[in-house]
Amino acid sequence: MKSKTLLQLVFFMIQFLCVPIVGAQNAYNPMELKEDFQLFRTALEEAHPGIYRYETKSSMDGSFEAIEKQLHQPLNQQEFYKILNPVLAKIGCGHTKLIPSEDNGFMYYYNTDTLFPLKLFLYKNKAYVRYSYDTDNKLEPGTEITSINGIDMEEIIQGLLNNLFSDGHNQTFKYYELNRYFNALFSNFYLDEGKSHHEFNITYKHHGRKGSMALPSVSYQKVLEHDAAEQNSTPxxxxxxxxxxxxxxxxxxxxxxxxxxxxxxxxxxxxxxxxxxxxxxxxxxxxxxxxxxxxxxxxxxxxxxxxxxxxxxxxxxxxxxxxxVDHAQLPxxxxxxxxxxxxxxxxxxxxxxxxxxxxxxxxxxxxxxxxxxxxxxxxxxxxxxxxxxxxxxxxxxxxxxxxxxxxxxxxxxAFAIVTLPNSKMKLGIPLxxxxxxxxxxxxxxxxxxxxxxxxxxxxxxxxxxxxxxxxxxxxxxxx
Structure with missing residues (x-):
């Protein structure tokens, strides 16, 4: 008997394994980073049955070697996560996951007290306002957001898509996750942990008019309250x-x-x-x-x-x-x-x-x-x-x-949940x-x-x- 759902894997990784909460992050020295990376690579190559299902071995080897070349200076957990994650996504397996913490819910790993305050609809490299988590925000639904903090929206979307997981070269599941978790993903990959992010500078256009404004951040709790109302509980x-x-x-x-x-x-x-x-x-x-x-x-x-x-x-x-096996929780x-x-x-x-x-x-x-x-x-x-x-x-x-x-x-x-010994991140590998x-x-x-x-x-x-x-x-x- 087997149950196959991302919820099952994430629940197991977050709830049962008691991952340390991400707060102020320590920096890991190059030796510690390389030790974690070697375990990361070894576990994938030994255990993942689909590591070469959509990518050749030479392509994956090249990506692994490129990671190792970046581990020559101290990095905190978030910086290390941003290096490992896109290579993991390259495998083309939607059930593979790298979970840094149990700070809040799934995908909400870093900077969760200062999240982007708009619920967006993203499609074909464009982003539109659905609603605001901040009731004081007067941006109309349907307004196109063209940049955040000086970064063009198309660049943000492509950067996040490269960090999202799906089977093969599918894009629709990535867009589904992007629409569902944009606020978390932007904080994970475009904000630095420990720095002040109490407002976001955006540019937008609506009915042919262009404008800009600063939006105050919102907490994870406010995002959760709004998004929970959209869920239908009848299976x-x-x-x-x-x-x-x-x-x-x-x-x-x-x-x-x-x-x-x-x-x-x-x-x-x-x-x-x-x-x-x-x-x-x-x-x-x-x-x-x-x-x-x-x-x-x-x-x-x-x-x-x-x-x-x-x-x-x-x-x-x-x-x-x-x-x-000494670093893994196995079936x-x-x-x-x-x-x-x-x-x-x-x-x-x-x-x-x-x-x-x-x-x-x-x-x-x-x-x-x-x-x-x-x-x-x-x-x-x-x-x-x-x-x-x-x-x-x-x-x-x-x-x-x-x-x-x-x-x-x-x-x-079944899954192997591998704990990287220094950064304490959890790598979930389907078996x-x-x-x-x-x-x-x-x-x-x-x-x-x-x-x-x-x-x-x-x-x-x-x-x-x-x-x-x-x-x-x-x-x-x-x-």
Whole structure:
């Protein structure tokens, strides 16, 4: 059994491992930095099953060597983090993470008392105001921000994208994270810890007029209060749009047996859908970052009427004991699990103990009507796996934007959490490479492409309603 979600990894790294809070930072001497870097590189090369999935070994070696050349003078943790992180992002694995601290929530690592005070919508190297965390700020929603502290917005966006993680060369998941965590990311990579950042100087333009102003910073707590109001806590629901069309929304594949039961939800929902003779099913997976892999194959079993394969193979880096075990938190029973790893004829090390490697059978009474799946850049991990296999079986139509997870799979499953001995940063390494049972897809390093692309602009973001859903309902009505 395996659960695959960024939330799981981050919760484990932050809550259970008690990372020291980042306050006033000490500087580490070059010897300490090189010791941490060597462990960082060794752990990735020994344990990461997808380190060369999208980048060649020579390319990664060149990046590692470039890091080592920068470690010739003392650096504090934030400075060291900014050197390591972009090389880690280069691997093209959205489940790999470097966590410097537990100062606040995920992504909020440095300068959290003085955050940028605007919630932005970022798209195609431009940034627009959605709202302000400071009620005294009078900037209108839709105003374009052209620079912050003298740095052009395009330069900021490209710099942050280079530090964000996604599968392969996908960009939609990076933009999803950028829109969600811009305030944290700007503080991590463009503000120096320990210096005063109580206001931000911006330039902007709106309705053809240009201007500039200084904005006071806000605290993490104020950002958290505003953003929490945007979250919908209901994980899945079913509604009927009319006598022929049902809308099923699944916001997560993360199990919550105490309050919600996913298996029961699917069983009851599809029984009702079939009883009502529904012809069109809209499956809304937008914002769903993943969860338990068995839930993905279970959902698909309600949508097909033939046997199908879900995973092609699961690959691990080695069956040997890691040299860095003294610095790592490994899965429970790690040594016993290693003994179950087999080596294939081609030399790959395989993990054969996953139910999704078996041929999957459909439900007794699956849905046979038209299926429209709404997707966006947040569709990741298990959600992308489901979408990839459904696409391969030619069972659904996709509407929205490219998924954040890779079409041919991802690296996830169990994790090794490696503590760098001097800087105390935590490196989260997924230990399994998952390969979906698909083939002949044009984009080998990208996500699932929509059949009908619809990408929100700032106009749609600020306008009440749901353009993607409305477009889908309109298409169904025309048919």
């Amino acid at each position: 899945y629901q079913l509604e009927f749009k009319n006598a022929k069309t049902a809308l099923m929304t699944i916001r997560t594949f993360w199990p919550d047996g105490e309050k919600y039961n996913f298996e029961a939800f699917l069983k009851e929902s599809f029984a009702e859908i079939n009883d009502k003779n529904i012809e069109n099913l809209i499956l809304d997976l937008r914002g769903n970052e993943g969860g338990k892999d068995a839930f993905g194959s279970l959902l698909l079993s309600y949508l097909v009427n033939v046997d199908f394969r879900y995973y092609d193979k699961l690959v691990v880096a080695t069956n040997e004991k890691f040299s860095f 429970e029973g790690y040594d016993e699990l290693r003994a179950l790893i087999t080596q294939a004829e081609d030399g790959e090390f395989r993990w054969e103990h996953n139910g999704n490697l078996r041929v999957q059978t459909p439900q007794e009474h699956p849905f046979k009507g038209q299926i429209y799946v709404l997707i966006d850049g947040a569709c990741f991990s298990v959600t992308s796996e489901f979408c990839a296999v459904a696409n391969h079986l030619e069972r659904v139509s996709f509407i929205g934007e490219e998924t954040g997870g890779g079409y041919y799979g991802n690296n996830s499953g 399994m490479a998952y390969y979906t049972a698909v083939k002949d897809y044009e984009f080998t390093d990208r996500g699932i492409m929509p059949d009908h692309p619809i990408r929100n602009t700032i106009k749609e973001v600020l306008t009440p309603g749901d353009e993607v859903l409305d477009w889908t309902l309109g298409r169904i009505n025309k048919k």
